[in-house]
Amino acid sequence: MNVQFNDLENKTVLVTGASRGIGKSIAIALAKNKAHVVFNYRADESSANELKEELQKLGASKVSAVKFDITNFDEMKTNLDAFVKEHGPISGLVNNAGLSKDQLALRVKPEDIDYTLNVNLKATMVLTNHLTRQFLKAENVSIVNMSSVVGLMGNTAQTVYAASKAGLIGYTKSYAKELSARNMRCNAVCPGFIETEMTKILPEKTQAQYKSSIPLGEFGQTSDVANLTLFLLSSASSYITGEVIKVDGGLYI
Amino acid sequence: MEIQDKVIKIVSEATKVDASNIKSETNFIDDLNLDSLDMVEMMMKMEEEFGVEIPEDKTEDLKTINDVANFLKTAQ
Numbered sequence: 001m002n003v004q005f006n007d008l009e010n011k012t013v014l015v016t017g018a019s020r021g022i023g024k025s026i027a028i029a030l031a032k033n034k035a036h037v038v039f040n041y042r043a044d045e046s047s048a049n050e051l052k053e054e055l056q057k058l059g060a061s062k063v064s065a066v067k068f069d070i071t072n073f074d075e076m077k078t079n080l081d082a083f084v085k086e087h088g089p090i091s092g093l094v095n096n097a098g099l100s101k102d103q104l105a106l107r108v109k110p111e112d113i114d115y116t117l118n119v120n121l122k123a124t125m126v127l128t129n130h131l132t133r134q135f136l137k138a139e140n141v142s143i144v145n146m147s148s149v150v151g152l153m154g155n156t157a158q159t160v161y162a163a164s165k166a167g168l169i170g171y172t173k174s175y176a177k178e179l180s181a182r183n184m185r186c187n188a189v190c191p192g193f194i195e196t197e198m199t200k201i202l203p204e205k206t207q208a209q210y211k212s213s214i215p216l217g218e219f220g221q222t223s224d225v226a227n228l229t230l231f232l233l234s235s236a237s238s239y240i241t242g243e244v245i246k247v248d249g250g251l252y253i
Numbered sequence: 254m255e256i257q258d259k260v261i262k263i264v265s266e267a268t269k270v271d272a273s274n275i276k277s278e279t280n281f282i283d284d285l286n287l288d289s290l291d292m293v294e295m296m297m298k299m300e301e302e303f304g305v306e307i308p309e310d311k312t313e314d315l316k317t318i319n320d321v322a323n324f325l326k327t328a329q
Contacts, residue, residue: 136294181290 003227005234007140008033010061012090013233014080015039016070016127017097019051021196022146025222026094026229027051031060033230038064038083038090040076040097062087070097070123077130089138090131092233095124096146098164100198102157113160120164125171128186132179141184142233145172146225147244149192153252165190169244176242185241187232192248195219215250256303256329257322263298264318277319296321305329 013030017023018039030037037060041048048065055063066083068076084090098120101112124145135141150158151165172188179186193199193210199219202210211217225247231237232245246252257277265272268285281287287295292315296307299321305328307315315321 133293133297136297178290 001223001227002029002032003230005033005230005236007235008035008092008230008233010034010036011092011140011233012036012038012087013092013094014066014090014131015094015096016123019047021198022191022194022222022225023094023096024051025226026096027055028058029223029226029230030233031055031058031063034059034061035092036060036062036064036087038066040066040068040070042067042069070127071118073123073126076127080127080131084134089134091135091138091141093128093131093143094146094229094233095128095143095168097123098146100158100161102161104157105159108160116160117164117167120161121167121171124168128171128175132184135179135184136182140235140238141179141182142237143172143175143184143186144229144232145169145186145188147172147188147190149190149246149248149252152190152244152246172244173242180241185232185237187237187240187242188244189225189228189232190244190246190248191220191225192246192251193219194225194247195221213251214248215253218249220247220249256325257318259302260299260318260322260325263302264295267295267298275318277317277322279318280316282316299325303329 008030013035015023015027018027027037027039037055052063052065064083064087066079068079070076099116101116128143145168147168148165150162151169154162169188172186176186193214228245228247261272261275264275270285279285281292292312296312300307303325305325315324
């Protein structure tokens with residue numbers, strides 16, 4: 001099922017990590033809502049062009065691919081500034097890019113912590129903070145940070161990942177408070193088990209085990225997360241800020 | 254128009270404080286009750302009006318109308 005929010009038409013929304021999984025699903029949903037979809041890509045220009053074409057075909061009012069690695073802060077700032085100069089302010093931001101390197105706490109090396117926190121937490125903060133200046137010139141600004149249900153409930157072998165996702169929640173709430181006087185909203189979404197390449201490779205037995213712990217009995221779809229994200233980007237949620245919403249089939253009740 | 258008069262006009266429009274009550278020594282934070290985010294926005298307005306760039310670290314030194322007018326004089 002696809003949601004439709006009329007006010008997303010022509011809205012300029014940047015989605016990080018849009019090449020696959022939840023990020024791609026959000027980009028697709030935005031395209032179907034006729035938004036101006038902006039995504040970043042690291043190096044693979046031909047894949048970026050393919051995605052661009054796909055989103056354009058789905059109805060996006062415009063699609064822009066901006067080249068930057070979210071951990072290369074200089075490149076990110078330079079190329080985003082150039083984008084804003086050419087296209088005007090970005091008024092929607094989905095901080096979705098993230099990674100997970102699962103390992104037992106006793107095996108986690110300090111550099112593993114740096115790496116995960118850098119991508120999942122620091123990059124989101126640097127990117128959002130940098131865009132704040134131009135957000136002041138935009139209207140109906142809404143930011144959605146992709147946290148995780150693991151950031152709320154914790155998980156074995158995910159100490160670092162959980163810390164990074166919990167960190168995003170603290171950032172979300174603080175940013176929401178700081179910028180609320182300028183009518184900017186910032187919320188966090190916490191997906192549970194979602195059917196992606198990551199869950200597909202799990203052995204059937206493990207999948208069944210996971211499913212038995214989910215009250216709704218199934219993994220979620222990436223579109224379930226996209227639907228909530230679009231609601232939060234739209235003015236349909238104009239009185240919601242600093243909120244943390246789970247999309248987890250009841251996994252963490 | 255003198256730079257300072259133009260600055261006062263911009264500040265007056267943004268804060269809705271009558272221009273006659275804004276002087277050279279008027280302090281943005283103490284006299285006009287602006288918070289730090291208001292200041293960022295005020296400096297962004299100055300940048301637009303005067304076509305100059307005010308570096309973020311410079312903003313902290315610009316406490317009064319006179320500070321801003323002097324900065325703009327040298328920056329232009």
